[in-house]
Amino acid sequence: MNLIITDYQHLSDLTGKMREAAVAGDWDGLIALEKMCSQQVARFKPRDDVPADESARRQKAALIHKMLADDKAIREQTEPWMRQLQQIMQSARSEQRLQNAYLAQG
Numbered sequence: 001m002n003l004i005i006t007d008y009q010h011l012s013d014l015t016g017k018m019r020e021a022a023v024a025g026d027w028d029g030l031i032a033l034e035k036m037c038s039q040q041v042a043r044f045k046p047r048d049d050v051p052a053d054e055s056a057r058r059q060k061a062a063l064i065h066k067m068l069a070d071d072k073a074i075r076e077q078t079e080p081w082m083r084q085l086q087q088i089m090q091s092a093r094s095e096q097r098l099q100n101a102y103l104a105q106g
Contacts, residue, residue, distance in 0.1 A: 015070035022077035
């Protein structure tokens with residue numbers, strides 16, 4: 001198999017696992033997989049990554065489309081969770097400010 005396709009296939013496998021972790025709510029697993037994905041991207045060798053033959057180009061394009069779909073699905077799972085976490089943190093900060101104000105009056 002073409003080295004470029006092998007690299008993209010491995011990256012696609014990782015994004016698929018990230019998608020599964022996000023759907024399952026496995027945030028720790030998602031974070032670990034994201035680190036692996038970043039490491040894989042960092043290992044990509046600078047080169048002309050356009051495959052020579054049409055079949056490999058189509059395969060690369062399909063892998064890229066699959067990774068983009070995985071990314072979208074991951075964001076659909078994580079964005080509501082991130083909004084909820086942000087609301088919790090804002091509520092905790094508001095509560096802390098109220099406690100500080102109350103203690104300062106006392």
